[in-house]
Amino acid sequence: MLFHHQCFARRLTRSLAVVSRSHPSPDLNSAGPFQIFDREAKRMQKDRAARKNHGARSRTVDYVFDEVAEGLFVRFEDIKRKFDTLLELGSGAGRFSKLLETQHTRKSVLLDCSRESLYRDENRGFEVLIDRINYDEERLLEAVQPNSQEAIVSCLSLHWVNDLPGILVQIKEALKPDGLFLGALLGGETLFELRTSLQLAQVDREGGISPHISPMTDIRDMSNLMGRAGFNLITVDLDEITCGYPSMWELMDDLRDMGESNAVLGRPHFIHRDTLAAASAIYKEMYGNEDGSIPATFQVIYLIGWKPAATQPKPLPRGSAKTNLKDIL
Secondary structure: OOOHHHOOOOOOOOOOEEOOOOOOOOOHHHOOOOOOEOHHHHHHHHHHHHHHHHHHHHHHOOHHHHHHHHHHHHHHHOOOOOEEEEEEEOOOOOOOHHHOOOOOEEEEEEEEOOHHHHOOOOOOOOOOEEEEEEOOHHHHHHHOOOOOEEEEEEEOOHHHOOOHHHHHHHHHHHEEEEEEEEEEEEOOOOOHHHHHHHHHHHHHHHOOOOOOOOOOOOHHHHHHHHHHHOOEEEEEEEEEEEEEEOOHHHHHHHHHHHOOOOOEOOOOOOOOHHHHHHHHHHHHHHHOOOOOOEEEEEEEEEEEEEOOOOOOOOOOOOOOOOOOHHHHO
């Protein structure tokens, strides 16, 4: 099992051309009717992580994002179409866009609520032209016009959105007819080892449970949500990434430096030291590897959907088949 600093070694080096623009800083807590997450706290967490050691520490812990970006890129390459412009929603430093070459698209637009994350790698790693928009992902249609985007890609940002059905509708509305949405978000089994250990420790030491890990969606819901948002030709699949860490403390340090700390409204702002110590012991006892390290599982849900268009293939009318299924079987 690999330790956290060895999980993923693949990196790509690209040349750069940059075009920049910015929008006024958004009021992140004013979007949408559903409030589960503190969006302002999330922006601050991402800003702080990107600033640490001038971004050096943030780049070190990009391994999960980079692995998921490569998974998205594999799916993107299977789509035999070149896009003139692509929008990366909740882009951070542009992890997916760094994989793009001019044979895929001419320009990528990065959109993220965190200005520090957005400009962390301003002049490194890109081959395609880059434009940047500093705006809240939850208010996509304030940042871009409806029916304006050929493709929208989101790599591990939608699990922090308050109104997931609403942002899927916004993505569909922002796309041109027959436009592509390609996304990845963390699923409900993500970090189940850490969640279980913290809950057991808190019940034992404090007599109750507080929300220390964010609620996440389930793969069974995503097909329905994509369909309700109005997408066609939907594909949803699941993958898991397991990383090894020396202990729970290194895992929590990496999550903080990724900008992935808890941002649930009403969350406790500290955890008692003895509760954390108990959780670390429980984690190692229940899930520890033979070499003394611990595993941490990241469940990733991949999404593909297309905005409806008259040119898309349609199913044949019911009863029009000319071959009997029994003859095939």
